[in-house]
Amino acid sequence: MTSPTRTPFAWPGLLAGLCLGLLLAPTVQAQGLDKRLREAEEKRIAVIEKVKPSVVAVLNAQGNNGGSGVVIDENGYALTNFHVVAATGPVMKCGLADGKLYDGVVVGIDKVGDVALIKLLPKKPGNKFAFSRMGDSDKVKAGDWSLAMGNPFLLATDFTPTVTFGLISGVHRYQYPEGALLEYTDCIQIDTSINPGNSGGPLFNMDGEVIGINGRGSFEKRSRINSGVGYAISINQIKNFMGHLRAGLDVDHASLGARIESEDEDGSLNKMVVRALLECDAARRGLDNGDQLVSFANRPMGSVNEFKNVLGLFPRGWRVPLVYRRDNSSKAEILVRLMGVQRQVVEDDKNPQPQPGPRPRPGPQVPSNSPAAKLYEPKAGFANFHFNKLERDRLLAAFRKQGDFSAFKGEWDWKGSGEAQEQKTIFEVNVRDEKTADGKGTQPVVRLSIRGLDYKLEPLQSKLPPGDLKAPAKSGGFITAMYHYRQLLVMGEKGFEGDFSHGGYEPMYMPTPAGQKPDYTKQRIMTEVLRTRHAGTSVKWFFSQADGTLVGFEVTVDRDEDPCEVYLSDYKAIEGGQKLPHRIQVHHGNENYCDLKVEAWKLAK
Amino acid sequence: MIRQRWMVCSAVMLLACITASSARADGSLAQVAQQVNPKLVKVFGSGGFRGLASYGTGLIVSPDGYILTVVSPLLDTRDLRVHLSDGRRYHCKMICMEPELDIALVKIDTKEKLDDLPYFDISALAKKQPVDAGTGVLAFSNQFQIATRDEPMSVQRGRVAAYAKLQARRGIFAAAYKGNVYVVDAITNNPGAGGGALTTRSGELIGIIGKELQNEATNTWINYAIPISAAVEVIEAENKKRMVSIAEVVEKKEKYAPSRKDELKTKEENYHGIVLVPDVVEFTPPYVEEVRPGSPAEKAGLLPDDLIVYIDGEQIPNIKAFKEIMGTIRPGTKIALEVRRGDKLQTLSLTVAEPRKKPR
Numbered sequence: 015m016t017s018p019t020r021t022p023f024a025w026p027g028l029l030a031g032l033c034l035g036l037l038l039a040p041t042v043q044a045q046g047l048d049k050r051l052r053e054a055e056e057k058r059i060a061v062i063e064k065v066k067p068s069v070v071a072v073l074n075a076q077g078n079n080g081g082s083g084v085v086i087d088e089n090g091y092a093l094t095n096f097h098v099v100a101a102t103g104p105v106m107k108c109g110l111a112d113g114k115l116y117d118g119v120v121v122g123i124d125k126v127g128d129v130a131l132i133k134l135l136p137k138k139p140g141n142k143f144a145f146s147r148m149g150d151s152d153k154v155k156a157g158d159w160s161l162a163m164g165n166p167f168l169l170a171t172d173f174t175p176t177v178t179f180g181l182i183s184g185v186h187r188y189q190y191p192e193g194a195l196l197e198y199t200d201c202i203q204i205d206t207s208i209n210p211g212n213s214g215g216p217l218f219n220m221d222g223e224v225i226g227i228n229g230r231g232s233f234e235k236r237s238r239i240n241s242g243v244g245y246a247i248s249i250n251q252i253k254n255f256m257g258h259l260r261a262g263l264d265v266d267h268a269s270l271g272a273r274i275e276s277e278d279e280d281g282s283l284n285k286m287v288v289r290a291l292l293e294c295d296a297a298r299r300g301l302d303n304g305d306q307l308v309s310f311a312n313r314p315m316g317s318v319n320e321f322k323n324v325l326g327l328f329p330r331g332w333r334v335p336l337v338y339r340r341d342n343s344s345k346a347e348i349l350v351r352l353m354g355v356q357r358q359v360v361e362d363d364k365n366p367q368p369q370p371g372p373r374p375r376p377g378p379q380v381p382s383n384s385p386a387a388k389l390y391e392p393k394a395g396f397a398n399f400h401f402n403k404l405e406r407d408r409l410l411a412a413f414r415k416q417g418d419f420s421a422f423k424g425e426w427d428w429k430g431s432g433e434a435q436e437q438k439t440i441f442e443v444n445v446r447d448e449k450t451a452d453g454k455g456t457q458p459v460v461r462l463s464i465r466g467l468d469y470k471l472e473p474l475q476s477k478l479p480p481g482d483l484k485a486p487a488k489s490g491g492f493i494t495a496m497y498h499y500r501q502l503l504v505m506g507e508k509g510f511e512g513d514f515s516h517g518g519y520e521p522m523y524m525p526t527p528a529g530q531k532p533d534y535t536k537q538r539i540m541t542e543v544l545r546t547r548h549a550g551t552s553v554k555w556f557f558s559q560a561d562g563t564l565v566g567f568e569v570t571v572d573r574d575e576d577p578c579e580v581y582l583s584d585y586k587a588i589e590g591g592q593k594l595p596h597r598i599q600v601h602h603g604n605e606n607y608c609d610l611k612v613e614a615w616k617l618a619k
Numbered sequence: 620m621i622r623q624r625w626m627v628c629s630a631v632m633l634l635a636c637i638t639a640s641s642a643r644a645d646g647s648l649a650q651v652a653q654q655v656n657p658k659l660v661k662v663f664g665s666g667g668f669r670g671l672a673s674y675g676t677g678l679i680v681s682p683d684g685y686i687l688t689v690v691s692p693l694l695d696t697r698d699l700r701v702h703l704s705d706g707r708r709y710h711c712k713m714i715c716m717e718p719e720l721d722i723a724l725v726k727i728d729t730k731e732k733l734d735d736l737p738y739f740d741i742s743a744l745a746k747k748q749p750v751d752a753g754t755g756v757l758a759f760s761n762q763f764q765i766a767t768r769d770e771p772m773s774v775q776r777g778r779v780a781a782y783a784k785l786q787a788r789r790g791i792f793a794a795a796y797k798g799n800v801y802v803v804d805a806i807t808n809n810p811g812a813g814g815g816a817l818t819t820r821s822g823e824l825i826g827i828i829g830k831e832l833q834n835e836a837t838n839t840w841i842n843y844a845i846p847i848s849a850a851v852e853v854i855e856a857e858n859k860k861r862m863v864s865i866a867e868v869v870e871k872k873e874k875y876a877p878s879r880k881d882e883l884k885t886k887e888e889n890y891h892g893i894v895l896v897p898d899v900v901e902f903t904p905p906y907v908e909e910v911r912p913g914s915p916a917e918k919a920g921l922l923p924d925d926l927i928v929y930i931d932g933e934q935i936p937n938i939k940a941f942k943e944i945m946g947t948i949r950p951g952t953k954i955a956l957e958v959r960r961g962d963k964l965q966t967l968s969l970t971v972a973e974p975r976k977k978p979r
Contacts, residue, residue, distance in 0.1 A: 156774050157649030157757075181648065181757075183773040187765055203765060205775040205805060232763040234810050242775055242806030243763055276768075280700075280708050280729070284768055316706050317768045 061222040062161065062177050067144035069175035070094070070134070071109035071165040072118070072214060074102040075381040082164030082175070082215030083108065083132065084224055088142040090116075090134035091260070093252065094214030095229045096123050097196060099130040103379065104398065105386045108134050109165075109173030110143075119386040122259030123397040126267040126355055127326065128196045128229050129252055130214075130397075131259035135386055146216060149223025151185075151248035154202060158182045162206045162228050162244075164215025175215070180206030188319040188326075189230070189245055194355060197267070199326020201245045202226045208244040217246040225249050251327045257519025257542060258329055262401030265518065266330040268352035271296050274307055274321045286315040288338070295351040298576060299604065301338055308337040308345055312535075330354035331554075332520055335534040347532055349523055396515075406516040409542050410506065412562035416585070417592025419503040424618030426500050430596075432610035435488065436528070439465045441610055443496045460497045462486070464608065473497050473549050483551065483571045490578030490602035491551075495569040498553050499580070502546065512547025519543070522556040522566050524581055525601040539565055564595075576603040588615050651757065651822040652774045657704040657737045658824075659772050659816060660686055661761045662711075662725075665696035674764040676772070676815040677701060677725070678827060679738040680869050684709070684727030687741065687869060688814030689830055689845075690716050690795065694723055701727065703736070706769030715875045717868050719853050721796035721845065722827065724868055724875070739816075739824045744847045745866035749799070750825055754779045758807040758844075760815025760828055772815070777805025777842075787832035787841050792933070793947045794832050798851045800843040801826045807842045808832070817844035827865075853878040889950050890972040892916035893927075898938040905941040907958075919956065919969035928964065929957035950974070 047055075070083035070092050081098035085091070092108070099106065099120050108118040114137070121131040134143060154160075160182055163175040170176065184203035191197030202217065208228045217226035226246025233241055258265035271294025277285040286307040291297050307315045311324050311334040328334060336350045380387050393399035425446035432439060441464040447456040460471040462485075469485045471493045472478075484491045501509040522541045526532040541556035554577075555567045563585060568577040579602065582595035594615050600607040658679050666673035677688040686701060688694070699711040714724040727733060750756075756779055759772040766772060781802040787794040801817060808831050817826035826844030834841050850864035855878060868875050892914020896906045905927040910916045927935050931954050935941050948954060950973045957966050 155649035155652070156771055157647075157652035159648075181774060181776040183775055184765060184771060186770070189765075203773060205773075232765070232809070234763070240806065241809060243765070243773065243809060280710060282707060284706055284708075317770065319767060319770060 058161075058179070058220065061218070061220060062163075065146050065161075065163065065216070065218055065222045066111045066175060066177075068146040069111060069163045069216060070118075071168070071170070071173045071175070072098050072102060072132070073107045073109065073115075073168075075105060075107060075384065077107055077115070078168065080106070080165075080168070081211060081213035082228075084163075084216035084227070085110075085134065085143050085145040086148060086224065087145050090136060090143045091121065092118070092132050092134055093216075093224075093227055094130050094132055095227065095247075096125050096128045096130045097229070098214040099123065099132065104390050104392070105380045105384050106132070108132070110134075111174050113172045113174075115173075117384050117386040119389045120397050121401045122255075122262050122265060124255050124259065124265045124267070125195045126191065126197050127247060127251065127255065128198065129227060129247060129255065129259070131256075133389070133401075135389075146218070146222065146224050148249045148253065149219050149221070149225045151202065151225045151250045154182055154185055154219065154225050154248075156182050156184050156203075159220050160204055160206050160225070161218040161220070161222075162204065162208050162212060162215060162246075163218065164208070164212040164228065166209035166211040168211050176212075178207040180204055183243065185248075186320070186323055187245065188323050196230075197322075197326060198230065198245050198247060200248050200251055200323040202248055204228075204244045204246060205242050206244065207240040209239050212244075227252065254327055254332075255329055255518070258517075260401065261405040261516035261518050262396050262398040263516075263518055264395055264397045266354040266356045268325055268328045268330050268332060269355050270294075270325060270350065271353050272301065272303075274315070274318060276318055284316050286318070286321060292353075293574070294353055295576075296336070296348075299336075299348040299350055300346065301336070301348065301350070302340065305338040305340050308339050310334065310336050325352075328352055329518060329520075331517075333523060335532075347534075349532070349534060399515075402516050405542075406514070406544065409516060409544060409557060409562070413557060413564060416563065417503075417590075417594065419592060419617065420506065421619050422617040423504055425616075426504075426618070427616040428612050428614065430611045430613035432608060434465050434608035434610070437465060439608070441608075445497060445500045458497065460493055462493045462496065464492075469493050471497065473551075480572075484578075486607075488602060488605065489600055489607040490576055491569050491571040492578055492580075492600050492607065494551055494571060495553075495567065495578050495580045495600070498546070498548065498551065498569060499567070501548060502553075502555065510546040510548040512550075513545055513552070514547075515545050517543030517545040517554060519559065520554075520556065524566075524583075525579070525599050525606050528606055541565060578602055578607075584611075588617070590617075648757065648774075648776070648820065651818075651820065652759070652771070655757070655759055655774075655816060655818055655822045655824075656771045658739050659759055659761075660701040660703055661764075661766060661768075661772075662686075662688055662693065662699070662701050662814060664693040664699045666693050672764070672810040674761060674811045675813050676760040676762075676811065676828070678814065678816055678824070679736050680724075680741050681738050682734050682736050684729075684733045684736055685714065685869070685872060686711065686725050686727065687739075687827065687865070688723055688725065689827065690718065690721050690723050691813055691830060694725065699725060701725075702768050704769065704771065708768070714872055715868065715877055717863055717875070717877050718795050719851050719863055719878050720798075720849060720865060720868070721794070721829070722865060722868060724872065726872075739847075741847060741869040742866050744824050745864065747825075747848065749782055749846050749848055750779060750801075750819065752779050752781050755820040756801070756803060756805075756825070757818050757820060757822070758803065758805060758812070758815060758828060759818065760807070760809075760812035762807075762809035762812040762815070764811050775805050775807055776820075777803045777807065780804045782846075785829075785832075785841075785843060786835045787843075788835055788947075789830070789832050792944060793835075794830075796829070796845060796849075796851070798845070798849050800829065800845055803842045803844065805842060806840075807844070808840065889945060889948060889974050890915065891945060891969060893921060895938050895941065902937045905935050905938050915969050915972050919967045921956070921958065921967060921969070922960065925958040925960050925965075927956060927958050929955075931955050945971070 068085040072083045073080040083092045083094035104120040106118045108116045117135045123130045162178045187203045189198035216224045219225045228246045232243040272291040273289045288305045333351045337347045391400040427444045429442035444461040448459045462469040483494045520543045521538045523537040540559045544555040546553045552570045558565045566581040570577040581599040584597035585593045596612045598610045660677045662675040662677045677686040680687045709727045711725040712728045716723040758775045785800045813830045815828035828844045892911035893916045894909035896908045907925045953970045
């Protein structure tokens, strides 16, 4: 069975079959034109002039074999396709419309979504780049006009971008991946002409905002040139991945952990049904085989394409609301943590397993003479670890402004009252170093007292009973969480030997108050994530994007179980001026574990 | 009637076209797209092999679910289905085909009461004059099967480049329809686009997008649509002439009597001397029953029981295809026959002769 091929528009290198035509058009006198037409034309020309300096010709170090891109901020960060940088290698050359060639380096990659973030190096440190703003691709409609810009056929040796003008043919389109990669979900279909070399270039709306990244077309009998059907990755999808890309990650896409099938009945609209559910977060939240998927991430589900479209919008690990219906009874809304698509390398920090399947081809060599090579640091799980360090350190610096605790290496004690498992309680947490049994050194000891029970944890003990880290029961590991919290505040990077990296952007949802219906749109806070690993335990820390406050963290003691979710709020300054949370809420699985008010923080140096 | 006005397209006229299209505010094409989309259906049928798409497009032409599309192997199935713009899915039955116009009428086959579908009023539209070259157009179709269920059609924009006779073929099959078509400057005729709508920029239907065909002279792919006003003259039995039109097909529905093109064809069939086994089922393989003595077939070395697999590289899946292809080959043409004899493939060369007068 043959099916139309959907091939990415990477320029293969050779200039083949290029036809040059000379067009002779009757010149229409300007004064004869309708005023509105002239205005529309002038506006279009002005928009093209405005965005032109931001369009990039992406080339390999030898100055050929590339695609296009678009600069999205004054520091020279630019978007392109993954399949473009896969050909150029991590260090490349970038031509701008000013005719100059700049050095560029890969920042982050999204192999499944076919997106890469690169950074252009200014000719002089501090020089700013012209850039284009990102628009809202959800506002784009079939029938809108669009402009595609780039360097098709590598035509322009002075890097003046080619502009083509055309219609949006469809939105929310789904295009199957090639293998597991280059899946175009929720993409924009255009009749705007794109050709080999246009890959990675911007699709603009008529206000000059970037609404997509042009990447592929549908081809069948006609050759691999414009067939009237091109596709651009929607910019709103890319925005969800932007934090990951800026953090130098090799970002993974999401899967639900179930297959969604259409019931495929004649007549009425499609019912989407959950099948082959794996042991995953969705299952633990209550989803079951045979349930009808009503909506996913707030979008109603009417076809398999629609489901795949929405799934493709999110990075692995994001939580999204899901509404399902069982046996025609009432609907239920749950918050689902999405699984990954590709195999994980990062978290198995001890023995990363080689990935099965085709081995990654050895990429082009990094030219050592390029100044961009100094900004490239390879590391497993990252596209470029150099940029992860930049983002991580920026995040930490902002966090430290709320309070520097590095001097408080002594005993910490905080206590108060509240509710735990629907009972009133007082609580106290104490972390301090105590002499080891052999008397030769010291080790941290955590004590927690809640609901009249006392818990003790020596987190660095090598042979811990499995229940100790997860104590108290039904909290998922509140005691471990408190230890890691102090560890982050006091030790910072030095406290986490396993991993200490930026994890991109992610929404976090404050817990739903007991007895209330969830309103996830209201409960949602956009955060920047810090990932740490210490003493065999992984933690994800959520810092509010708005002001850098640590609003919560998730402690994963056992990867096959739900984490202990800790939510921090009611920040107030303590004696030394540092701000600390005075409300601590813990949620585990489907239940709120506790809601505590801190009445006193005692920190010793 | 040959219209030549498009050739003398003056700057004045171009100006008029441009002005007309610019009179609408920005974004209105999106509204037009939303208005046209509900009158189109996605068609799913047989195919999916050797470059034949198993999907296509259709136009709703009545509130109770008659659908106009182009003739294609896609329709050659009992399991023909359509998806409406709101996501409803229905089975369809074939009503009639008109080979000279290359169009087919199918109907939604359901027990549900259907009487309020949005539709194109073909009778009214067929009365309008064809639009001129230079007119801005939109094309709507489910090319490349991008959409299913309630996902909207692809919309493309272009201009009518010419209004002229279609001279096209697909491989060595000549196009069935030979009347006037709108040639479009956009790449509209992709896989699955056949049966789609060509409209003006304000959404008025002017044509039905045709198949994937190549220009006879240059072998380049043509982007064309059959005008809704299309009518062609056919010669029926006893040399009776008759005009057939899209409007007539749509109006008469079940009562429409197609021109019997196949019968006419056999009468004119070029002489090759191959007698095939009786064509009894839908997909009878073209086995040779007999080779006429002294015929081109005998000279070519064809033997009874040979199975004809390819003619000039084109696969011949059944007797119908064999007849169709032989009807399009000019006398004196040398064709390459690939036949299966036993378990081996053989290539033979046959020169087609003039049609012979049939003994009465």
